[in-house]
């Protein structure tokens with residue numbers, strides 16, 4: 001019947017109009033006085049009494065709090081996480097990158113009695129301005145030294161500033177994503193919940209051997 | 223007293239950045255009044271040389287290029303490419319990996335059809351709201367992809383012989399929740415649009431293509447099924463484990479814009495059915511073959527292989543030629559978007575200006591794939 005379809009459509013529209021919005025405000029969200037008080041760690045009355053300017057701002061919807069977007073732990077973010085202590089400078093990551101944007105320069109770093117010849121990493125630059133976050137470099141790393149990071153807010157005004165140099169990698173917040181790192185998922189590590197993980201022993205595929213095993217391997221067997 | 227208004231043909235250039243053109247596309251259209259009398263499609267503005275780039279990448283690295291061909295159906299692209307690589311290298315895929323990639327690609331098919339339906343309504347002039355109805359569901363599917371592989375659009379999830387990593391445990395409850403949620407949403411879409419008189423009057427009988435025309439132009443996918451030709455590669459030439467699942471193939475006979483829309487909505491329901499069956503049939507096990515069987519630097523024997531899948535837009539095929547080295551000697555893509563576009567002139571000539579973009583949108587093309 002002519003018109004019946006329209007009525008049906010109106011019903012769907014009405015039903016959806018009454019629902020709460022499913023959009024998420026990003027990067028921050030306007031909150032009222034109660035939200036502002038919660039963010040400042042005070043009761044609403046306390047906020048008005050101690051910080052009247054803030055309270056007035058909040059009342060005029062001029063107070064905003066940052067929003068954390070729910071993300072999944074395999075998220076391939078653009079802040080790479082690199083553990084220098086694990087990296088041997090083998091450059092597998094550089095070879096497997098489809099775009100060839102990882103630059104690695106190493107030099108003989110001396111002789112370690114236990115580990116043999118070791119290489120110092122002089123340059124480890126990732127030009128994330130051209131990176132497509134495919135994660136193939138992470139998949140290629142045989143020593144679990146390189147991980148995708150979980151952050152993504154790295155906008156810059158200049159293209160050159162997008163290169164992550166080795167010094168920045170050394171100091172960066174280490175929140176490795178569990179992309180291609182099943183050991184993180186076995187241990188139930190979630191970068192968004194658990195925060196930084198600076199301990200380079202814990203990110204490998206194997207547990208750190210205890211002292212006894214190490215002694216046996218390095219002292220007694222030689 | 224009636225007066226005969228004399229009209230003159232006028233040629234209008236649309237694009238290459240017109241907002242309704244679904245990408246960087248250009249059309250030189252000649253109108254006589256409101257009526258279209260000639261159309262000349264001009265494309266190539268988004269050409270990135272993916273096929274050439276593939277010739278200097280290893281077989282695994284090419285996955286990242288396939289993501290960027292049809293960026294609303296990347297899982298399906300991955301699947302087609304992997305099937306070709308497996309055929310070329312004689313890789314025996316791991317069963318759990320195959321089930322997982324079937325689930326992923328059916329989810330992607332729903333997402334891709336949602337985009338097609340949403341933009342069809344957008345082209346009809348309903349700016350915004352109906353599109354957001356479909357985008358809402360698509361976002362949830364993309365969330366599932368983020369769970370699976372950490373990316374929403376450019377997935378790179380598949381590897382030769384399976385997938386790169388098993389689905390995390392939180393994936394299954396989230397997917398089941400979505401599958402429960404989707405049928406009422408699709409019913410909503412049906413209520414909103416399928417019985418809607420405005421949609422009827424705008425889309426029925428517009429841009430009719432006959433089965434003969436389409437078969438001559440080797441058009442595939444929902445477009446062909448909208449004219450009543452039962453051609454679905456999942457059924458005709460089952461790849462992966464599609465022979466172990468049962469599903470219907472929705473057919474419409476009209477071959478007009480409405481039929482194309484209708485087939486897509488019904489196919490979403492079938493995809494849900496397939497995912498439910500896959501979930502029952504999937505068994506624990508490795509998700510990709512051992513590294514010794516399928517090394518990172520795959521060196522397939524000299525030869526060539528063609529593998530095709532039923533993409534959400536039609537038959538997507540990859541033709542690979544190997545010279546025994548680590549990268550393909552030649553990689554050719556049979557892109558459904560490009561081939562479905564070939565009848566654009568037949569679709570549009572004789573139609574009205576207002577229906578031009580509706581018809582264009584109902585082909586469901588993706589410029590990333592047309593120009594590659």
Ligand code: SF4
Pocket residue numbers: 096097098099100101102126130131132133134135136137138
């Ligand atoms: S994520 Fe991909 S593109 Fe980026 S550095 Fe790694 S391999 Fe290269």
Ligand code: SF4
Pocket residue numbers: 086087088089090091092093094104140141142143144145146
């Ligand atoms: S990050 Fe990994 S692959 Fe790259 S040089 Fe270091 S050890 Fe080798």
